Amino acid sequence: MADTVQFDLVSPERLLASVAANEVQIPGAEGDLTAMANHAPLITTLRPGVLKVSGPDGAREYVVTGGFAEISGDSVSVLAERAVPREDMTAEQFKAMVSEATDKLAHAQETFVNEPGPVDDAAKLLADMVAIGDHIGLSAN
Amino acid sequence: MPNLKDLKNRIASVKSTRKITKAMQMVAAAKLRRAQEAAEQARPYTERFNAVMGKLAASVGDAENAPVLLRGTGEDKVHLLVVMTAERGLCGGFNANIAKLAKAHATDLLAEGKTVKIVTVGKKGRDAMKREYGQYFVDHVDQSAMKRVAYADAQGVAASVLKSFDAGEFDVAKIFFSRFENVVSQIPTMQQIIPADVSDAAEAADTGTFYDYEPDEQAILADLLPRGVATAIFSAMLENGASEQGARMSAMDNATRNAGEMIDKLTIEYNRSRQAVITNELIEIISGAEAL
Numbered sequence: 076m077a078d079t080v081q082f083d084l085v086s087p088e089r090l091l092a093s094v095a096a097n098e099v100q101i102p103g104a105e106g107d108l109t110a111m112a113n114h115a116p117l118i119t120t121l122r123p124g125v126l127k128v129s130g131p132d133g134a135r136e137y138v139v140t141g142g143f144a145e146i147s148g149d150s151v152s153v154l155a156e157r158a159v160p161r162e163d164m165t166a167e168q169f170k171a172m173v174s175e176a177t178d179k180l181a182h183a184q185e186t187f188v189n190e191p192g193p194v195d196d197a198a199k200l201l202a203d204m205v206a207i208g209d210h211i212g213l214s215a216n
Numbered sequence: 217m218p219n220l221k222d223l224k225n226r227i228a229s230v231k232s233t234r235k236i237t238k239a240m241q242m243v244a245a246a247k248l249r250r251a252q253e254a255a256e257q258a259r260p261y262t263e264r265f266n267a268v269m270g271k272l273a274a275s276v277g278d279a280e281n282a283p284v285l286l287r288g289t290g291e292d293k294v295h296l297l298v299v300m301t302a303e304r305g306l307c308g309g310f311n312a313n314i315a316k317l318a319k320a321h322a323t324d325l326l327a328e329g330k331t332v333k334i335v336t337v338g339k340k341g342r343d344a345m346k347r348e349y350g351q352y353f354v355d356h357v358d359q360s361a362m363k364r365v366a367y368a369d370a371q372g373v374a375a376s377v378l379k380s381f382d383a384g385e386f387d388v389a390k391i392f393f394s395r396f397e398n399v400v401s402q403i404p405t406m407q408q409i410i411p412a413d414v415s416d417a418a419e420a421a422d423t424g425t426f427y428d429y430e431p432d433e434q435a436i437l438a439d440l441l442p443r444g445v446a447t448a449i450f451s452a453m454l455e456n457g458a459s460e461q462g463a464r465m466s467a468m469d470n471a472t473r474n475a476g477e478m479i480d481k482l483t484i485e486y487n488r489s490r491q492a493v494i495t496n497e498l499i500e501i502i503s504g505a506e507a508l
């Protein structure tokens with residue numbers, strides 16, 4: 076039984092990583108999950124968060140927002156709309172992301188006055204963004 | 217007979233034209249390499265994205281409650297044509313070919329009694345279509361400030377397309393761009409983006425694996441379809457970028473060669489006229505001497 080999975084992380088602009096991994100921690104839309112070899116086939120959307128890959132070559136972390144992950148028994152493919160290696164994440168980039176999320180929330184509050192759904196979604200997006208900041212030690216202000 | 221000075225000036229001017237076209241060709245070659253790389257790096261995302269979309273679409277099928285971006289509005293009246301061209305000319309038939317395809321399609325649609333709306337991306341396509349189809353323009357995206365294609369640019373275009381779709385301004389959206397085959401052939405292509413055309417992907421994705429979905433298929437699909445529009449536009453932009461540079465490179469290569477041929481011809485003509493002038497002068501001197 077193989078104990079590694081083929082892990083691929085792709086953003087629209089390029090392929091960020093394609094390595095063998097023992098386990099991949101994915102920030103799924105309905106909760107974090109860890110995929111290891113022989114995981115049941117699953118497709119999940121992502122929330123903004125930190126993706127952790129640990130493999131024979133050590134562990135790496137990526138900040139991902141928006142997209143989805145496709146998990147099958149021997150491979151994990153993450154397609155993220157934006158993916159940045161954690162060490163390359165700068166305070167400015169993070170600030171831009173947070174302010175984008177804040178704008179979205181403000182926009183949602185304006186457009187959907189009597190519908191809580193989209194407003195809650197936008198608020199969660201912002202909360203997720205801020206949570207990333209706490210996690211990687213960057214502040215939104 | 218053209219006089220010697222004029223010929224000399226013409227040779228000089230063609231020579232400097234050749235220098236310019238040669239330089240443009242080399243710049244295009246360098247840019248082409250970069251554009252091709254960008255297009256290749258984006259390919260894995262597009263491929264996988266479409267594969268997953270295919271799987272999802274196959275499992276949701278034509279259900280009544282399928283997202284409207286997949287199912288369509290159920291009407292086929294108003295068509296939005298997104299015509300994607302370059303900001304700059306001097307690239308052979310690149311812009312003209314895309315505009316031609318879009319025009320032909322618009323004419324067909326109008327003949328069928330449908331309403332056409334046109335969004336142009338890139339200045340040249342706008343110029344090419346303005347005379348005949350100017351009254352159908354609804355929007356224009358300016359790319360002149362854009363150095364290289366970024367996903368954010370595609371997202372911007374997609375967002376405005378989706379916004380007018382949500383507002384019920386059209387039923388079907390198609391993009392026109394040039395697919396990059398190789399340096400000498402770029403194929404003007406039409407692709408339907410709304411409702412999403414997943415028939416090919418669905419067949420390819422039919423591998424028989426059963427996936428769990430989290431959240432359910434409907435929710436994922438609703439999340440992915442708008443992204444699919446952006447992805448399609450992004451890959452069209454990249455293909456277009458590579459095609460433009462490829463077309464410019466071969467057009468400038470041709471121009472350089474033609475300038476070379478012209479210089480050769482003019483040089484021969486110049487030498488002949490010079491010879492004739494000398495012969496003439498000699499005859500005059502000799503006949504003058506004989507007359508004495």
